[in-house]
Amino acid sequence: MNKQTVSILNIPFDVTTLSEFTSKLHTKINNHQNTFVVTANPEIVMYANQHPEYRKTISSADAIVADGIGIIIGAKMLDTPLPERVTGYDIFTDLLTWGNNNHKSAFFIGAKPEVIQKLKTILANNYPDLVVAGIHDGYFDDDQPLVDEITTTQPDMVFIATGFPQQETFIQKHRHAANAVWIGLGGSFDVLTGTVKRAPQVWQDLHLEWLYRGLSDPKRIGRLMVLPKYLVKVTQIKIKRNRK
């Protein structure tokens, strides 16, 4: 991709908008170009800074886009602003619609078995012309049967929603199985099926959806703690740079 990037804690983010980025992906899918997309938030950036293996994994991606408002804020603080959030969920729904309109095929891996059942119904009802090449929950011990199925079905898109770092590790390891767009989508199957409710519009408008989710799920509260640490790190980089 001929593109500009902005570095946040040494992770290069594409300078792009949602519509520009998705239209690039459409072209790549039409051309059967093997493409690995990472949708990163501050948690992923911090994790990559602490885990060199994971950092190597996401550095092998063709594009890293700004999934969280924290990334937009970090970019602004460093005086290298990004135009807008390009979220995994928005890319996912765009590709479902575009794939449905263009008779493309998709492979789905991730979430709990009951979520996958709901996802099957939604795909059949709302995206009837999208070919479902394969669809599996995200709780498995052996990658190989899934990789074999991807090799056989050769989908145009591979959606992996098992959460980071597993989803990106899976993609890096197996992306040679098909010349598809491979993308890690976190909890997107949960959101599309209504299993996890999106925050009320007012929270979304204030860019506080992450806070709403963090506060409404006790298991996520610990994960919120990474945000202040991330902002401190960005501030330190800014101060250091301004001293030079």
Ligand code: UDP
């Ligand atoms: N998940 C999975 N396999 C696992 C662990 C998690 O498929 O071994 C799924 C989980 O059911 C959820 C998603 O991965 O649907 C992770 O969602 P989360 O909201 O934690 O991801 P985020 O969007 O915050 O990265």
